[in-house]
Amino acid sequence: MTDEKKYPAKNPEMVEGPYYASGGEYRSDIRDGSLGENLELTITVINAEDGSPIEGIDVDLWHCDAAGVYSGFDTDPDEVPSDLSNGQIPTNGDTFLRGKQTTTADGIVKFLTIYPSWYVLRTPHIHLKLFESGTCNLTTQFYLPEQLTQQILESNADYARRIEQDTFNQTDPVIATSPGDFENTWIEVKRGNDGYIGTASVYITPGEVHEPIHPTPGQIPPKGGRLHDKPVR
DSSP: OOOOOOOOOOOOOOOTTTTTTTTTBOOSSSTTOOSSOEEEEEEEEEEEOOOOOOOEEEEEEEEOOSSSOOOOOOTTTSOOOSOSSSSSSOOSOOOTTTTEEOTTTTTTEEEEEEEEOOOOOOEEEEEEEEETTTEEEEEEEOOOOOHHHHHHHOOOOOGGSSSOOOOOGGOHHHHHHHOOOOOOGGGGEEEETTEEEEOOOOOOOTTTOOOOOOOOOOOOOOTTTTOSOOOOO
């Protein structure tokens, strides 16, 4: 009798957030001149049932810039938003820091982007939607190590803000309220020749269909987030 091999649990479903609506085009370099520390991000999509890479998955990625702004939306990242509902209508045609890539036979996609900043109510994070044959299999988010984040925010003037950061990994409300295993939500980051190099894996179950998670209407998380017991880096 052989031992049954255990693979990491699928990545947790998380809220899509209000700033997805403008989507992204198929491209690897999504910077569009955005200021900040370069981040070369390699993502591997893996079958949670047998540990094999999955080819042909469309990975749609988006995040805010060094000032906490999302392309397509004229919101103030230093103010508590009035509406956190999913699928808000874009207010401009910008598409910086948005893009799609399709996984190779090795399950890999690569993006050249920047290290994301924070905005009121949220710690720095990267959004992803994974599509299998045109159907959304998973909506989730990636997070970054707190110590490195603070080093970048303090040393690079592109990340300077008029207010102090209010939410961190240990108090992020999405981490606090999302069920599931968070081990695969972290990007491993190291210094590169021209910025930083990040690697991460997404475990999915083929054939599943994403069930949207929507915030409770009218509910705004407390400023500063909420302390939680999820393991963070």
